[in-house]
Amino acid sequence: MFGIKFVITLTAALLFYGNPFSGPETPRRIEITASKFSYNPNRITLKKGEPVVLVLHSTDTTHGLKIPDLNVNTEIKKGKESEIPLDPTQTGEFKGKCAHFCGSGHGSMTIEVDVVE
Numbered sequence: 001m002f003g004i005k006f007v008i009t010l011t012a013a014l015l016f017y018g019n020p021f022s023g024p025e026t027p028r029r030i031e032i033t034a035s036k037f038s039y040n041p042n043r044i045t046l047k048k049g050e051p052v053v054l055v056l057h058s059t060d061t062t063h064g065l066k067i068p069d070l071n072v073n074t075e076i077k078k079g080k081e082s083e084i085p086l087d088p089t090q091t092g093e094f095k096g097k098c099a100h101f102c103g104s105g106h107g108s109m110t111i112e113v114d115v116v117e
């Protein structure tokens with residue numbers, strides 16, 4: 001009888017207070033691939049206050065990603081993965097660009113990040 005009462009009490013506590021054994025929610029991972037002379041995807045939408053991790057890859061050479069208003073500035077090396085944790089605190093449309101010269105089309109290599117409520 002003690003066992004059944006314990007299980008019922010534990011189940012009720014977990015339902016009421018939440019599961020103490022589960023850690024914080026894992027941030028959403030957004031894969032972005034850089035290649036001459038574009039990002040794929042070249043536009044992403046994030047929610048204000050929702051942490052994410054940008055997972056960056058390059059298919060051909062070293063690229064960079066710089067989004068000044070979101071404090072992002074990193075290199076993306078071919079064959080390596082770069083992870084950038086990001087927790088946007090303001091809404092708006094933010095422009096990013098390649099921060100490592102990658103050839104004649106470098107200036108047109110851009111990305112847009114929309115942060116919404």
